[in-house]
Amino acid sequence: MNHTTSTQAARLREQFIEHRARLRDVATRILGCPHRADDVVQDTFIKIAEVPDDFDIKQPVAYLYRIVRNLAIDRHRRSAFECDVFTEEEDGLDVHQEGDSPEAIAISRQYLSMIGRALEGLPARTRRAFELYRLSGLTQREIAAELNISTTLVNFMIRDALACCRNLLQNEPELAGS
CATH class of the missing domain: 1.10.10.10 (Winged helix-like DNA-binding domain superfamily/Winged helix DNA-binding domain)
Structure with a gap:
């Protein structure tokens, strides 16, 4: 592992910390719920922690926003699916x-x-x-x-x-x- 790749991984984490509030806002706009948005932001951090050291990220901020957007959309789709399959016309019946x-x-x-x-x-x-x-x-x-x-x-x-x-x-x- 060389110094440059290690620096890129650290830079990605720094960018995450710096943009965390705005990343949460993006997720909240998609999901409509700040608590679910917090979960997405946490999932984002877990994903970036798993990024290999040799992964070359040209635009780390754009990469972070893309991860948040994709995770929020996936969570929104999953939630919509659950509503479609597991609820009746009269909620809670x-x-x-x-x-x-x-x-x-x-x-x-x-x-x-x-x-x-x-x-x-x-x-x-x-x-x-x-x-x-x-x-x-x-x-x-x-x-x-x-x-x-x-x-x-x-x-x-x-x-x-x-x-x-x-x-x-x-x-x-x-x-x-x-």
């Missing part, structure tokens, strides 16, 4: 609480079972991309690297898996009547 009736619990389990069946019907690579994104919390870029495919393909695979789950849930007869 089927949210499990300690006082839920056995019937409500059974219906929730049937929904989960249906989603599991929908995912089983997907091609293995599509299902794996969806699981890595939704369950493991990996970014689309990380999934693309793991599966050795493009991020665009990952995006399409996640979209297809989500559409499959939605279609199955929308086309099933009402569970409560079964």
Whole structure:
């Protein structure tokens, strides 16, 4: 490790500290929540701590803003997905609480079972991309690297898996009547 590369890594961390408040503002504008923005900024610091010493960053400030933007967008998409898949038209109607009736619990389990069946019907690579994104919390870029495919393909695979789950849930007869 030479002195120049070590200096670049230190310079990136210094730039992060100097621009932290503005990075948080960027994340807040995307997410609409300062607490979630703080999480994104923290995730950004973790990402830059993992940057290899030999990684040549020509514009460290732009690099930091890009990381924050990408992480905030990923978090926003994940949140929107959760709202699409896991909530009904009337928010909170089927949210499990300690006082839920056995019937409500059974219906929730049937929904989960249906989603599991929908995912089983997907091609293995599509299902794996969806699981890595939704369950493991990996970014689309990380999934693309793991599966050795493009991020665009990952995006399409996640979209297809989500559409499959939605279609199955929308086309099933009402569970409560079964």
